[in-house]
Amino acid sequence: xxxxxxxxxxxxxxxxxxxxxxxxxxxxxxxxxxxxxxxxxxxxxxxxxxxxxxxxxxxxxxxxxxxxxxxxxxxxxxxxxxxxxxxxxxxxxxxxxxxxxxxxxxxxxxxxxxxxxxxxxxxxxxxxxxxxxxxxxxxxxxxxxxxxxxxxxxxxxxxxxxxxxxxxxxxxxxxxxxxxxxxxxxxxxxxxxxxxxxxxxxxxxxxxxxxxxxxxxxxxxxxxxxxxxxxxxxxxxxxxxxxxxxxxxxxxxxxxxxxxxxxxxxxxxxxxxxxxxxxxxxxxxxxxxxxxxxxxxxxxxxxxxxxxxxxxxxxxxxxxxxxxxxxxxxxxxx
Amino acid sequence: xxxxxxxxxxxxxxxxxxxxxxxxxxxxxxxxxxxxxxxxxxxxxxxxxxxxxxxxxxxxxxxxxxxxxxxxxxxxxxxxxxxxxxxxxxxxxxxxxxxxxxxxxxxxxxxxxxxxxxxxxxxxxxxxxxxxxxxxxxxxxxxxxxxxxxxxxxxxxxxxxxxxxxxxxxxxxxxxxxxxxxxxxxxxxxxxxxxxxxxxxxxxxxxxxxxxxxxxxxxxxxxxxxxxxxxxxxxxxxxxxxxxxxxxxxxxxxxxxxxxxxxxxxxxxxxxxxxxxxxxxxxxxxxxxxxxxxxxxxxxxxxxxxxxxxxxxxxxxxxxxxxxxxxxxxxxxxxxxxxxxxxxxxxxxxxxxxxxxxxxxxxxxxxxxxxxxxxxxxxxxxxxxxxxxxxxxxxxxxxxxxxxxxxxxxxxxxxxxxxxxxxxxxxxxxxxxxx
Ligand SMILES: Cc1ncc(C[n+]2csc(CCOP(=O)(O)OP(=O)(O)O)c2C)c(N)n1
Numbered sequence: 001x002x003x004x005x006x007x008x009x010x011x012x013x014x015x016x017x018x019x020x021x022x023x024x025x026x027x028x029x030x031x032x033x034x035x036x037x038x039x040x041x042x043x044x045x046x047x048x049x050x051x052x053x054x055x056x057x058x059x060x061x062x063x064x065x066x067x068x069x070x071x072x073x074x075x076x077x078x079x080x081x082x083x084x085x086x087x088x089x090x091x092x093x094x095x096x097x098x099x100x101x102x103x104x105x106x107x108x109x110x111x112x113x114x115x116x117x118x119x120x121x122x123x124x125x126x127x128x129x130x131x132x133x134x135x136x137x138x139x140x141x142x143x144x145x146x147x148x149x150x151x152x153x154x155x156x157x158x159x160x161x162x163x164x165x166x167x168x169x170x171x172x173x174x175x176x177x178x179x180x181x182x183x184x185x186x187x188x189x190x191x192x193x194x195x196x197x198x199x200x201x202x203x204x205x206x207x208x209x210x211x212x213x214x215x216x217x218x219x220x221x222x223x224x225x226x227x228x229x230x231x232x233x234x235x236x237x238x239x240x241x242x243x244x245x246x247x248x249x250x251x252x253x254x255x256x257x258x259x260x261x262x263x264x265x266x267x268x269x270x271x272x273x274x275x276x277x278x279x280x281x282x283x284x285x286x287x288x289x290x291x292x293x294x295x296x297x298x299x300x301x302x303x304x305x306x307x308x309x310x311x312x313x314x315x316x317x318x319x320x321x322x323x324x325x326x327x328x329x330x331x332x333x334x
Numbered sequence: 335x336x337x338x339x340x341x342x343x344x345x346x347x348x349x350x351x352x353x354x355x356x357x358x359x360x361x362x363x364x365x366x367x368x369x370x371x372x373x374x375x376x377x378x379x380x381x382x383x384x385x386x387x388x389x390x391x392x393x394x395x396x397x398x399x400x401x402x403x404x405x406x407x408x409x410x411x412x413x414x415x416x417x418x419x420x421x422x423x424x425x426x427x428x429x430x431x432x433x434x435x436x437x438x439x440x441x442x443x444x445x446x447x448x449x450x451x452x453x454x455x456x457x458x459x460x461x462x463x464x465x466x467x468x469x470x471x472x473x474x475x476x477x478x479x480x481x482x483x484x485x486x487x488x489x490x491x492x493x494x495x496x497x498x499x500x501x502x503x504x505x506x507x508x509x510x511x512x513x514x515x516x517x518x519x520x521x522x523x524x525x526x527x528x529x530x531x532x533x534x535x536x537x538x539x540x541x542x543x544x545x546x547x548x549x550x551x552x553x554x555x556x557x558x559x560x561x562x563x564x565x566x567x568x569x570x571x572x573x574x575x576x577x578x579x580x581x582x583x584x585x586x587x588x589x590x591x592x593x594x595x596x597x598x599x600x601x602x603x604x605x606x607x608x609x610x611x612x613x614x615x616x617x618x619x620x621x622x623x624x625x626x627x628x629x630x631x632x633x634x635x636x637x638x639x640x641x642x643x644x645x646x647x648x649x650x651x652x653x654x655x656x657x658x659x660x661x662x663x664x665x666x667x668x669x670x671x672x673x674x675x676x677x678x679x680x681x682x683x684x685x686x687x688x689x690x691x692x693x694x695x696x697x698x699x700x701x702x703x704x705x706x707x708x709x710x711x712x713x714x715x716x717x718x719x720x721x722x723x724x725x726x727x728x729x730x731x732x733x734x735x736x737x738x739x740x741x742x743x744x745x746x747x748x749x750x751x752x753x754x755x756x757x758x759x760x761x762x763x764x765x766x767x768x769x
Contacts, residue, residue: 022552048552054582059541059575066482066545066559069530072552074545086571093535094542100744102523102531103513107747139745162747207750251750 001197002189003174006148007037007113010155011075013201015045018073021159023050025060025077025113034079035115035174057087061112065094068108073159081116081168082125088133095164096139111158111165116144117225117272118309119172119182119318127309129224129273134166135249135282141165141206142249146173146227147194150247153204161206170224180229180321182314209253211260215242218266218331221257221283223247226270226319233321239328241268249279257283258290265296266331270319275303297334300327364603368675376683384411384630385418392640393649396622403613403623406657409632414693422474422636426700432473432631433695434709435493436465436688441713442488442498445721446505450519450666454729455505457519461486463629463661463679466687467592468562469493470634475560475642480550482530482543482561485520486592496527499720507735508728514736514743536567540576540589547587547645548579558645560588560638565612565655566597569605573615577653581619586645588638589653591615592628594660599673613655621651628658629684631691659684738764 001009014021023038023045029052032039042050053060057078064074078084084091095108118127134142143158143165145151151169158165172178176188189195212231217240222230227245234241242260246253261267267287269280280301287299302319310317368374387407390399409416416423424432443460450458461468468489475481481490491501503510505519513523523531530546533539543561550557567573568591580587591612595602605612616623622644626637634656641652659682663670695701728734742749742757749757 022549051583054575054578056571056575056578058572059579062538062541062572062575063545063548063579065538066542066547067549068545069542070480070546070549070553072549089535090538090541090572094533094538098531099747101513101517101521101533102525103516104744105512105523105525106531141746251746252752254751 001148001195002176003145003148003151003169004035004037006152006197007155007169008039008041009197009199010152010159011038011041012044014156014159015041015049017201020071020073021049021075022067022072023075023077024053024064026053026055026079028052028077033077035171037113037169038077057083058090061087061090061095064110065090065098065108068095068110069098069106074110075159076110076112078112078114080126081114081130082128084112084114084130091134091140091164091166092137096137099163100139107162108164109162111155111161111167113155113167113169115171115174116168117170117172118314119178119225121311121314122309123311124308127314129168129271129304131166131168131249132273132277132279135279139164141251142168143206143247144168144170144224144249145247146170146224146245147192148189148197149194150204150210152197153202154206154247156201157203157206160203168224172225173228177228178225179232180324182318182320204247206248207251207253209247209256210245211242211256212245213241213243215240216264217241218268218328219244219257219260219264220268220270221246222270223249224272226272229320230270230324233324233328236321237325237328239332241328252286254286254290257287261287261291262294265294267291267295267299268302268324268327268331269299270302270324272304272319274306275301276306278303297331300331302327364601364608366601366603366674368678370671370673370675372675374675374678374681376681379683381683382406382408384408385420387418387420389419389640392644393647396616396620399622400617403617403625404611406625406627407633407637408627408630409636410630410690410694414690414697416632416694420633420636422632422639424632424635426698428473429691429695429698430700432469432635433688433691433701434713435469435473435489436631436691437709438498438713438717439465439469439489439492440688441710441717442492442501445717446502447666449505449721454725455507455519456730457666458505459485459520459665460662461488463682463686464592464594464658465489466631466634466691467590467628467656467658470631471560471590471638474635474638476557478528479557479642480528480530480543480546480559482539482546482559483532484536484539484562484564484567484592485532485534486564487562488520488522491522491524491527491529494527494529496524496529498717499724500524502721502724503727506724506727506729508724508730509734509736510724510727511736514740537563537570537572539563540572541579543589544576544579544585544587547585548583551583551586556646558586558588558642560590562590562592564597565591565593565595565602565607566600566605568612568615577615577619577621580651581621584648584650586648587651588641588645589651591653591655592658593655594658596660596664596670596674598664598668611655613653616653621653623653623655625655625657627684628656629687629690631687632694657684
């Protein structure tokens with residue numbers, strides 16, 4: 001399966017298991033979503049459980065809060081993560097805090113799915129990575145898969161979770177892994193071991209990172225599309241890096257991070273989102289606080305720049321192999 | 335103020351001197367009729383007589399009832415008699431229950447307002463003059479219908495018989511507060527009473543109520559949802575998203591707009607009241623809109639009942655504007671004499687909702703002045719006693735609160751490591767400081 005099929009399969013499995021799961025969003029019903037992630041679900045489960053919504057993101061999330069309070073498990077889709085901002089108040093002030101402010105009387109067990117990230121020439125409104133906004137908010141979980149297997153298992157875990165979860169789907173790798181070289185032909189998931197996706201139910205627990213490559217020379221912390229770009233760059237360079245795919249940012253697998261950095265003594269952080277106050281800053285702070293005496297070189301970050309996502313200069317903006325290579329060389333020199 | 339803006343705009347227009355032979359454009363900035371120092375005069379205020387509005391069938395099409403969005407549904411006439419097709423013909427027992435709940439709400443508001451002035455809590459908001467809006471509606475709904483209130487509908491909890499001591503514990507944020515002292519006073523949550531957790535962000539409850547109602551319908555349940563916001567809050571985007579969703583899916587929901595004329599210091603004109611009514615917002619969405627005398631408990635009851643029956647018959651949502659007046663300040667942090675005429679409230683032509691219902695009950699021979707005075711006394715004592723009981727659990731800022739570490743609970747279902755760590759760090763720091 002590719003990542004879209006895996007996501008579709010997760011929704012199918014969960015809708016089949018739990019009559020409380022409902023899928024809603026712009027174009028998700030009859031048409032099955034602009035990325036086809038909800039294809040076939042309305043035919044199978046009816047339009048009471050899978051339906052198109054008006055184009056009002058604050059309405060979609062506000063309605064999902066009410067549905068969750070009733071006892072359903074809404075899985076709203078925000079068509080592009082760039083359009084999550086109109087819904088921000090409902091997510092931040094409402095969904096995230098409902099359990100807290102009602103001392104557990106009401107909960108908001110929604111999973112907001114949204115394609116995010118760049119590398120598809122989407123310009124500034126189809127490319128953003130707003131995960132740092134949500135990791136900064138108390139009360140929401142933030143999940144980002146990097147493979148079809150994880151996408152399905154994590155989505156199932158997120159839907160079963162009773163807390164509001166933001167599930168960001170790296171759209172650059174929906175159809176195949178991306179090595180970071182925009183001028184090489186697109187790859188497909190076919191043959192990739194992480195594309196062996198069981199058709200039935202399984203979970204990938206939230207809060208556990210995955211070591212995609214064990215190594216001794218340095219630790220690279222990354223997630224989403226960047227996992228593949230890092231894997232490829234490390235292979236090209238022939239360095240013995242340990243690569244951690246974080247998979248969930250909140251809750252974060254701090255033990256895995258600590259263990260790996262203490263072992264390698266060096267750390268690189270890679271994400272697409274803008275740099276200032278990005279999640280990489282939090283990772284740096286954590287590593288510094290916990291592993292300072294084990295560090296043999298300063299921690300480095302490769303991130304998007306603090307500009308809106310450019311269109312024509314996308315490949316200069318994208319934290320690709322060139323910048324990752326530079327950073328690794330710098331870390332290993334010390 | 336508006337003159338100055340008008341002339342400035344004019345001068346700028348002239349200064350730009352395009353040379354075109356056109357009058358300068360003018361910006362309209364609404365102004366309320368009366369400001370401090372003015373004598374309020376509502377004599378040109380057109381109040382339709384009680385009983386004059388038609389009462390369409392509950393399942394009528396919205397297009398057949400447009401005029402109801404511009405009129406004013408009224409049941410109680412000047413003499414306190416219930417007249418016309420909207421008279422809900424309530425039994426004596428219900429009328430007296432309604433009267434008592436309204437009087438209790440007023441007594442509660444009075445006591446808690448004073449508690450804030452005495453420094454026992456940080457904040458309070460009264461619903462004086464608007465008691466009929468929440469209590470008339472609460473009695474017309476089924477007890478398990480879900481309410482998504484704003485911050486001025488404490489009357490719903492009181493009408494539903496929720497313990498006032500629980501409400502006071504919340505106001506004092508003390509160790510008896512079920513919400514663990516996390517919410518601003520009056521931001522209650524009472525799931526058992528069908529009362530959704532109140533948000534401080536205006537109008538967010540609107541699409542939430544619609545979502546709850548949609549879920550109930552999708553499930554084939556029989557319960558409906560109702561929500562409330564102020565007229566100022568109708569300007570928020572959430573209001574319009576909610577109307578769209580409610581209309582599209584014919585959600586079994588009642589959307590109440592409490593038009594109490596003022597949004598803090600902004601009069602209703604800043605939410606668009608000069609151009610149309612708030613009930614008429616419904617027309618563009620193709621949903622039923624009713625404009626109701628919000629100081630007439632029977633009219634509120636009848637309209638809510640009509641809308642509830644309509645929702646239960648799968649005929650769709652209703653938007654009800656309750657035309658009323660905010661007699662007191664916006665909150666304990668507000669001084670209304672700074673922006674509105676001091677005697678406006680006393681000239682308000684729709685009267686006081688409690689006095690009007692009392693007159694009606696007396697007219698029916700089921701009530702009298704003595705019993706009313708005795709009830710007021712009894713309620714004042716009851717509220718005082720409850721407040722004393724609640725104060726035993728602590729008042730704000732005087733030590734009797736939930737344990738400090740509870741601050742980290744309920745952020746997630748299970749506490750993640752980083753919160754556990756921060757929780758432990760805080761406890762250690764306090765211990766190290768010898769506290
Ligand atoms: C989103 C948001 N914006 C602003 C405020 C500040 N605020 C609190 S109450 C209020 C006025 C609301 O007036 P209205 O809706 O007419 O209700 P009323 O207080 O008259 O009952 C404002 C501006 C807020 N709480 N939330």
